[in-house]
Amino acid sequence: xxxxxxxxxxxxxxxxxxxxxxxxxxxxxxxxxxxxxxxxxxxxxxxxxxxxxxxxxxxxxxxxxxxxxxxxxxxxxxxxxxxxxxxxxxxxxxxxxxxxxxxxxxxxxxxxxxxxxxxxxxxxxxxxxxxxxxxxxxxxxxxxxxxxxxxxxxxxxxxxxxxxxxxxxxxxxxxxxxxxxxxxxxxxxxxxxxxxxxxxxxxxxxxxxxxxxxxxxxxxxxxxxxxxxxxxxxxxxxxxxxxxxxxxxxxxxxxxxxxxxxxxxxxxxxxxxxxxxxxxxxxxxxxxxxxxxxxxxxxxxxxxxxxxxxxxxxxxxxxxxxxxxxxxxxxxxxxxxxxxxxxxxxxxxxxxxxxxxxxxxxxxxxxxxxxxxxxxxxxxxxxxxxxxxxxxxxxxxxxxxxxxxxxxxxxxxxxxxxxxxxxxxxxxxxxxxxxxxxxxxxxxxxxxxxxxxxxxxxxxxxxxxxxxxxxxxxxxxxxxxxxxxxxxxxxxxxxx
Amino acid sequence: xxxxxxxxxxxxxxxxxxxxxxxxxxxxxxxxxxxxxxxxxxxxxxxxxxxxxxxxxxxxxxxxxxxxxxxxxxxxxxxxxxxxxxxxxxxxxxxxxxxxxxxxxxxxxxxxxxxxxxxxxxxxxxxxxxxxxxxxxxxxxxxxxxxxxxxxxxxxxxxxx
Numbered sequence: 001x002x003x004x005x006x007x008x009x010x011x012x013x014x015x016x017x018x019x020x021x022x023x024x025x026x027x028x029x030x031x032x033x034x035x036x037x038x039x040x041x042x043x044x045x046x047x048x049x050x051x052x053x054x055x056x057x058x059x060x061x062x063x064x065x066x067x068x069x070x071x072x073x074x075x076x077x078x079x080x081x082x083x084x085x086x087x088x089x090x091x092x093x094x095x096x097x098x099x100x101x102x103x104x105x106x107x108x109x110x111x112x113x114x115x116x117x118x119x120x121x122x123x124x125x126x127x128x129x130x131x132x133x134x135x136x137x138x139x140x141x142x143x144x145x146x147x148x149x150x151x152x153x154x155x156x157x158x159x160x161x162x163x164x165x166x167x168x169x170x171x172x173x174x175x176x177x178x179x180x181x182x183x184x185x186x187x188x189x190x191x192x193x194x195x196x197x198x199x200x201x202x203x204x205x206x207x208x209x210x211x212x213x214x215x216x217x218x219x220x221x222x223x224x225x226x227x228x229x230x231x232x233x234x235x236x237x238x239x240x241x242x243x244x245x246x247x248x249x250x251x252x253x254x255x256x257x258x259x260x261x262x263x264x265x266x267x268x269x270x271x272x273x274x275x276x277x278x279x280x281x282x283x284x285x286x287x288x289x290x291x292x293x294x295x296x297x298x299x300x301x302x303x304x305x306x307x308x309x310x311x312x313x314x315x316x317x318x319x320x321x322x323x324x325x326x327x328x329x330x331x332x333x334x335x336x337x338x339x340x341x342x343x344x345x346x347x348x349x350x351x352x353x354x355x356x357x358x359x360x361x362x363x364x365x366x367x368x369x370x371x372x373x374x375x376x377x378x379x380x381x382x383x384x385x386x387x388x389x390x391x392x393x394x395x396x397x398x399x400x401x402x403x404x405x406x407x408x409x410x411x412x413x414x415x416x417x418x419x420x421x422x423x424x425x426x427x428x429x430x431x432x433x434x435x436x437x438x439x440x441x442x443x444x445x446x447x448x449x450x451x452x453x454x455x456x457x458x459x460x461x462x463x464x465x466x467x468x469x470x471x472x473x474x475x476x477x478x479x480x481x482x483x484x485x486x487x488x489x490x491x492x493x494x495x496x
Numbered sequence: 497x498x499x500x501x502x503x504x505x506x507x508x509x510x511x512x513x514x515x516x517x518x519x520x521x522x523x524x525x526x527x528x529x530x531x532x533x534x535x536x537x538x539x540x541x542x543x544x545x546x547x548x549x550x551x552x553x554x555x556x557x558x559x560x561x562x563x564x565x566x567x568x569x570x571x572x573x574x575x576x577x578x579x580x581x582x583x584x585x586x587x588x589x590x591x592x593x594x595x596x597x598x599x600x601x602x603x604x605x606x607x608x609x610x611x612x613x614x615x616x617x618x619x620x621x622x623x624x625x626x627x628x629x630x631x632x633x634x635x636x637x638x639x640x641x642x643x644x645x646x647x648x649x650x651x652x653x654x655x656x657x
Contacts, residue, residue, distance in 0.1 A: 144590075148589055148593060155597055160605065163600050164601060164614075167594065167601065170594050170597065171526060171535060171594075174543070174590050175523075177586075178542060182549065185549055185550055185576075194575075
């Protein structure tokens, strides 16, 4: 009994949230839906931990969906790379479940709370699906599940501007998804299969054709839209700024990271690093775009007055670091990229959680509104300080580890100007985080403002859980770095 | 160019040419039009072209549907056709969600022209800044200041729908 359960874990981790979503709609009430969300996300986290350990001990797991053996059926494939991403996604979802209760009660009309949790569950299902599937078309379907639910969730924001932001995201996201579909179509035309490992084994024979090159181009552009790589990032700031706080937390910490994972998967497993970066000059293009993202988005973040929008711009800059890492196409660069995916997910989750807590009490989130909150909401503000330092890359935080690894990878590659760009971008991060800290601690609260209470304990607990996890990963980074290096080695080994 | 080559590259691949033309029309509509519904129509056209692309891919000249018959028969590849059934479902859901958002945008702004909607938000922002400035200038006790924010609750009109 237990053995059969264990062997079905890869399917369970996708199916649980998928089945729980309609259950939430049937409950038709906010509280049972929240409980469902809580139970399902923690169960998924438990499964993710078990799968992570299982893969670490026993090597990659291949699960044939419905008993149809790959390459004919859909394969779920877990290896060192995607179990790490799976841990991040389910972990953030589980911590958001604690955070969401108070935040949703304040921001979403009570009678629609259940739809909110159903949407979050569908989004989670899509993200988990993208992460663990071994089938290219299946990846597209899960990408659309997560995207469609996130458009709906963003539109639930309080301001009417959220509607237009969701609409713009829908247009851009659908174009991105359709580009991915075209690219997968080209690959299918040339290889006659959709299983990623199978495509990878058949591709070298036909790699020198215009069709495969066009397929690669469509897939890279489509996924770059989804992961908001400069200059395809225009949908992101508004979508993050106007979404309900819990949605900002969840999507900022997971959705773009999973899209990055999908791109890494296509480039390294399906096409192979030698083809994507050796035969075609993709590395140079991605490096230039990511440097542009790091510098321009950090600069744009400095001039924002809305804290959530500031964090959103910073996300675009951080995506630059992540893309820069794997664009180097070296084992150390790829490992740095993976470590930063996890660290940035945790950091941005914590930062958006503090922004949500401030919004809950103040009902506004511009720099003027949060002035003087360092004294009135000490816990929330302190969490922002620590997570902000981590974003800049202060030692003893997770952000320091990933920036250090990235610098090492860049210097190993002999590209010193990239190291300079990383340092300049970090200094810019110091300025924009500094602006928020200045408002929090060194400015008086507006005279007309009545004193506010600290955020509810559940929100504080969730925020601090991420902050402490982040410091723990800064002080004891070995397990994470090991896991990332193992994943990087297996990717490059499979690719060549 | 000889007639044969023309037949080969143009008429032989005419469904792919149609895919490209439809895709570009759809894409151009999404980019150029200001009206949100027209944008969605363009998006739908763009997606439809990809459906045709997949369907063409599976078709073999002179082939029949993959149903077991006696004797030799050439079958079309059913897999791309099945894939596109899924993609059509995705397209329909996207369209439905997009139209639902347009309805909500119309309720909230009274317009479905993107420029008008953006302009309405900029005006509103100026208005909000103005009330904010007046409020800080007067530095009233909190109880009175809150009254000023009442009119802006109309902002959430679309939320109740």
